[in-house]
Amino acid sequence: MTIDTSTDFNFWRTIYSHGWSALVPFSVDKENLALNRVLSLSNGSPVLCRIADQKDSKLCIRVLSHTPLTAAQRTETTRRIASCFRLTEDLSDFYRETRRHPKYRWIARTKAGRMLRSPSVFEDIVKMICTTNCSWALTEIMVRNLVEKLGNTFDDSHKTFPSPAMLAGVSEKFLRKEIKAGYRSPFILAFAEKVTSGALPIENWRSSDLTTEELFQQLRSIKGVGAYSAGNILKLLGRYDYLGLDSWSRAQYYDLYHQGRTVSDRTIERRYKQYGIWRGLFFWLDMTQSWYDHEFPF
DNA sequence: GCGTCCAGGTCTACC
């Protein structure tokens, strides 16, 4: 199947926009220049999608499935992949703003700025909790355990990310011992239970009428989601008003603007205030500009 | 081999 992309879309810059493509059930297939992703369709069937870039402003999706897909399942698959790549998100105002600043003209020129996200808000939030207070290596371990031990099996090496119900059905002890989620375990469990019960309509948040501040407060009400997590989850919901500072991005900022000297968060926020509702995206791209010097995929 | 520190934070109790 194919999906049309906009003229300001860049396949590899979206995949390498942040760490998500390194976390299962995403995987980068460097040999075939594709992004693999195992999806769980709404009827529960797992499918494996191989997504590649076509030169004619289209994404090509090869779908491996154990049963022939119905028309509705084909539509669902393309809709979900389009959401992961943010294909319907209009960033023209953002690119217009970047062109006003010579220092940031590289962003529109290289079509950076779309941040890869998961097919579901649930997956994005659980993964974000798994990035807190630990090394990236431990995040990879926790997410891999979640998928391997709780995901739906497509084949021996491909499983889906577990559903809220699947996660809500395990014990805190299981999350601690088998997933290695440590003290995050009760947070993840309580979150999965809340989503399963319908008390938290998180999947509506990508097209919500709530203000960014209201969404931020909703996110902060989830135990285990603090300022860093909420700010970065908001970026994956299409809201860029928060910086989502963490120790890594702070260190990048200190090196870039203060010769490694520590400054307050308020100082960092002051610098990006001028970029208004796009400040979180300006900040993130500023901190990761050197990533775009690499030849993709890396 | 062992102990310590810290990494893409957050929560709670206390002031």
Added chain:
DNA sequence: GGTAGACCTGGACGC
């Protein structure tokens, strides 16, 4: 509202 201390885990590092 601001802050100290506790919290899981695994890898790096020093000894």
